[in-house]
Amino acid sequence: MSGPDNRFTIEALVLAFSPPEVPxxxxxxxxxxxxxxxxxxxxxxxxxxxxxxxxxxxxxxxRMFRETFNPYRPSAIDWPELTPQELHGVTSLPIWDIAVQTxxxxxxxxxxxxxxxxxxxxxxAIMLNAWEENRHKEVLSKLVTAYGIPLAAExxxxxxxxxxxxxxxxxxxxxxxxxxxxxxxxxxxxSGFFPMELVETFEPVVQEECRxxxxxxxxxxxxxxxxxxxxxxxFELRVAAVWLFIAWERxxxxxSIDAEGNGNGRDSNFTVTGAQxxxxxxxxxxxxxxxxxxxxxxxxxxxDRRLARPTTIPWLARLVLWITRPWTxxxxxxxxxxxxxx
Ligand SMILES: [Fe+2]
Ligand SMILES: [Fe+2]
Numbered sequence: 002m003s004g005p006d007n008r009f010t011i012e013a014l015v016l017a018f019s020p021p022e023v024p025x026x027x028x029x030x031x032x033x034x035x036x037x038x039x040x041x042x043x044x045x046x047x048x049x050x051x052x053x054x055x056x057x058x059x060x061x062x063x064r065m066f067r068e069t070f071n072p073y074r075p076s077a078i079d080w081p082e083l084t085p086q087e088l089h090g091v092t093s094l095p096i097w098d099i100a101v102q103t104x105x106x107x108x109x110x111x112x113x114x115x116x117x118x119x120x121x122x123x124x125x126a127i128m129l130n131a132w133e134e135n136r137h138k139e140v141l142s143k144l145v146t147a148y149g150i151p152l153a154a155e156x157x158x159x160x161x162x163x164x165x166x167x168x169x170x171x172x173x174x175x176x177x178x179x180x181x182x183x184x185x186x187x188x189x190x191x192s193g194f195f196p197m198e199l200v201e202t203f204e205p206v207v208q209e210e211c212r213x214x215x216x217x218x219x220x221x222x223x224x225x226x227x228x229x230x231x232x233x234x235x236f237e238l239r240v241a242a243v244w245l246f247i248a249w250e251r252x253x254x255x256x257s258i259d260a261e262g263n264g265n266g267r268d269s270n271f272t273v274t275g276a277q278x279x280x281x282x283x284x285x286x287x288x289x290x291x292x293x294x295x296x297x298x299x300x301x302x303x304x305d306r307r308l309a310r311p312t313t314i315p316w317l318a319r320l321v322l323w324i325t326r327p328w329t330x331x332x333x334x335x336x337x338x339x340x341x342x343x
Contacts, residue, residue, distance in 0.1 A: 011160050015112045018132045023072045033073070040071040041208055042303035051307060054226020062219040062308060063126040069212055069304075070129065071205050075139040080147035081198030090194060091148055098153045101141045103178075105158050107171050108134035113161050114168035123220065130213055137206055169243045172217040176311040177247070179210040180318070183300055184293030188284060211300040214311045222309040287325055290318050 028036070043065045051057040083091060111131035118124040145152055161167035186207050189195040195203075228236055284292075294315060301310055 011109050011112045011116065014116055014128070015108050015131050015135050018112075018128050020129055020132050021067055021070045021072065023074060027077050028073070036071045036073065037205060037208075040069045040205065040212070041300070043069050044305045045307065052226070053222040053309065054224075058219070059120070059122060059223050061305070062216065062223065063122040065304065065308065066126045066129060066212065066216050071209065073205050075136060075143050078140065078143060078202060080144065081196065081202065083148070083196060083199070087196050087199075088148060091199070092150050097141065097145055097150050101138060101145075101152060102155060104134050104138035104141065105155060107175070108132070108138065109158055110161050110164075110167040110171045113164045117164045123223070126216060127220070130216060133209055133213070137209070140206055166239070166243070169240065170246060172214075172221075173243055173247055175210065175217065176214045176314055177251075179214050180293055180297055180311075180314045182207065182210065183296035184289055187292060187296045188289070208300060215301065215304060215308060218309045218311045287322060287328075290322055294318055294322075 024032070045061045045065070047057055047061060051061065108131045111127055111134060115124045115127035115131060118127065144150070186195075186200070186203070190197070190200045225233060225236065297315055
């Protein structure tokens with residue numbers, strides 16, 4: 002079933018989902034530090050290698066996702082006071098409408114796919130992912146209220162008619178957007194474009210996207226390994242079609258159609274919009290790509306090496322760096338700093 006009625010059913014599933022424990026009291030700075038550390042480090046207690054797609058692989062992926070859950074509450078966030086200049090920088094970013102709508106769609110698409118799954122462990126993990134997307138939407142709603150950012154009316158979210166297609170499009174899109182968001186977020190931190198308190202407030206959301214694409218990459222590996230060859234062939238054709246769709250969407254050819262046929266293709270340019278948003282900071286294209294790669298490696302470094310990682314976008318980024326090497330023999334050092342942080 003698709004359409005508005007089903008959307009309410011899917012939304013209700015997200016809201017009714019019980020995440021791992023969320024404390025009711027206001028967290029102390031120490032509690033937040035502990036939660037942050039737990040969310041970015043996880044090693045399985047299983048000894049030895051595991052086969053992608055095996056029961057152990059699935060169990061450990063789902064355990065990783067549960068155990069790295071960060072129990073922050075959007076309503077308990079203290080939004081830092083900004084100077085007039087900082088406030089102007091934050092409120093004039095042209096990304097807030099798109100960010101809210103992207104989270105609004107993602108929670109429904111993930112929940113719809115989770116709801117279609119037979120495996121209870123994987124279903125719970127992907128439903129938790131949907132719940133966290135809904136929490137991102139809440140965080141953004143609190144932020145725009147705190148800083149008086151006007152938002153356009155949200156479109157009517159539709160439930161996906163093809164849940165696997167929508168899940169794949171959203172999952173792969175998150176892999177692309179997160180890769181660039183990691184670098185842009187670090188760039189905004191280094192440049193002071195975002196004040197430090199706001200960077201710290203948003204940090205759990207950015208790391209959560211890292212966990213999401215880690216889950217997606219491992220779901221893919223698990224799902225692929227358990228398909229008989231004829232369904233695997235169909236699935237790979239579908240994955241190829243998803244990449245083509247995303248590429249088509251992102252070069253702006255799909256302005257009037259998205260995964261559900263909505264008449265709003267603005268979300269397809271989220272990464273470009275984000276890059277323009279931090280354009281006051283002078284950085285060369287190759288330096289930005291290198292920063293994205295470094296941040297990508299840093300954010301994934303704390304998770305068990307046996308878990309699959311998203312590989313396509315980092316591979317493409319390295320390919321772009323290799324292809325553009327001849328244009329960089331000017332002896333200038335990159336302007337972005339290289340820092341090792343937790
Ligand atoms: Fe999100
Ligand atoms: Fe996400």
